[in-house]
Amino acid sequence: MNEFRSLRALVTGGASGIGRATAELLALRGAQVAVLDRDRSGIDASLIALQADLRDDAQVRSAVAEAAGQFGGLDILVNNAGTGAVGTVEDNPDEEWHQILDVNVLGMVRATRAALPYLRESSHAAIVNTCSIAATAGLPQRALYSASKRAVLSLTLAMAADHIHEGIRVNCVNPGTADTPWVARLLAAADDPEAERAALNARQPMGRLVSAQEVAAAVAYLASPASASVTGAAIAVDGGMAGLRLRPAAD
Secondary structure, rough: OOOOOOOEEEEEEOOOOHHHHHHHHHHHHHOEEEEEOOHHOOOOOOEEEHHHHHHHHHHHHHHHHHHHHHHOOOEEEOOOOOOOOOOOOOOOOOOOHHHHHHHHHHHHHHHHHHHHHOOOOOOOOEEEEEOOOHOOOOOOOHHHHHHHHHHHHHHHHHHHHHHHOOOEEEEEEEOOOOOHHHHHHHHHHHHOOOHHHHHHOOOOOOOOEHHHHHHHHHHHHHHHHHHEEEEEEEEOOOOOOOOOOOOOOOO
């Protein structure tokens, strides 16, 4: 499939996990792809690798301008970069709240406002934000992370409304717990990693973690010309976690 032929994409947080799977899929389908990340070591050599910290507005603007300069413009922005936090509302100090919100919410703001001048010049402009099931479901030990992702969901809707008449579509994906390096680190830190993995599998109705490639497929759809009438939407890729309420299995 070459539905992204001649389209130019920038993926933030694309060195690993969902971002990496998304960048590789877009490139496979014909897009020119640049990846922006704090660590460029995991970025495929066939992609343009850009280094920037999303907490630094000057770095973000410089990286986005470099991508647009090399491509001659931008058509797609995937705001994927983010970070996590564990704990109840009592557990995370103010400093950590500021840090997580700075990356997960303001990071998207910085990347988007840097990309908007180029997206306005595109005949196929799309922004896809990586949100989370945590935006719509109450998860234990995820107070700070959930707050940041609910902000991303609201931001997505506001951006879709603000830029629809400029021809810029804005959508998001809401992954369930995905089998990514971040989740692997959480599991490794647990007292009983195997039991914790089993619990994470069990809370998703399909009985397993979501793969990064499955989320990437949803991102690619929202970024593609095939979704030209889709804006202000959130696609759940969560094994049914958000919407299904299954009866317990009989013994």
